[in-house]
Amino acid sequence: MQKRIWIILMLVMTATVLSAQRFEGGILGGFNGTQVEGDRYKGYNKPGLLVGAFVQTDLAPAVFAGMELKYSQKGARSRSLLKQNRIIGNENDEIPVEPVSQKYIMRLGYAEMPIFVGFRTSEYISVVGGISLGYLMHAAEYDDYGRFPEEDEQAFNHLDIQPFVGFQYDLLDQLKLDLRLAYSVLPIRGKPIDNYYWITSQYNNVISMALYYKFGRGY
Template identity: 50%
Template sequence: MDKKLVLFLIVLPLFYIAKAQRFDGGLLAGFNGSQVTGVQYNGMFVKGYHKPGVIIGGYVETYVAKAVFAAMEIKYSQRGARNKVTEKNPEKYVMRLGYIDVPVYLGFHTNPKGAVVGGVSFGYLVSSNELDNYGQLPEGDLLPFNTIDIQPFVGFQFDFLDRVKTDLRFALSVLPIRELPGEGTNYYIYNNQFSKVISLAAYYQLGR
């Protein structure tokens, strides 16, 4: 699907929601640093938040109490895993995943400019591929990814301009993004792969 069409379909519904009297809304853009647990390539674990990705979409929010607001986002989010190439570990490996995410959350203002946020993000996988030194991995070597991802998250928002705020958050999948091959263990987390994401984004309020 054309990326411009995807972005249009993401943002358009939020513009209509934000027109309601009690709602504010706008655009967001930023970056992810991500990793996936349980990833091995050539016998070595791929660890660390070395896979960068972009975030782009829109949001709406409304105050439900004096210092408490509820919010929803619809955004395109890139994440996955990447092996950090070194002299001791020269093998290239990259997992690229693209999701349409719909986070819903509450924010609690700790001061006039800062707020703690927490909620759940529901993701739908729209693209995936894996690469090594020789290019894209053969289809026969690939394990299927699960379509749905659910990530609880916590974070912090800071208003540094009248219409602009930043958002820093950490998210962890509770549903596996895919199952690991071979015999299972008695531990759920060791039988599957899970996504971990640290994100930083800027939010621009439209309208008022």
């Protein structure tokens, strides 16, 4: 079902580009730096792939709007060192304390459809903002022992809504660099009552960088 929705959206997007000459389209690719607000792990430590396609059109000489369809990897990652200073028989720290690794990885994959408006502030720079609708395609969590058992997994919400803001810099007539900040307004999953290591409900927090290559004529 997920693949069918993705294929239908791609076909609609392609038909729009082919049938409306004043629309311009292209492909995009880049990376996410992500974290999940609400857990105990800080920092944009989880890298993720970002690929897709876009269309846009001019609304005015300095204003444009468009939409994208893309696959976006998000999640969280931590590898912290914990000191085991309460080993039996080592209450007085007679044995040197060795740090141990604590691994945690959350991997989320979304099909997303951002809708945006952009304002050209100069010949090469534009400010963009909009909202992205995401559908969760797959999710997994890992620790030092591998993937979480099914009975230990807490279900994620399928829908993710993220307002975003950023800017674009024209590198060439058909190539631009896009930088964005995005934050979920709906939790990706709620906090279970009996879970001690979650602070609150969890939200995606994403910094993305991508290159956009436009087909056809320049802007």
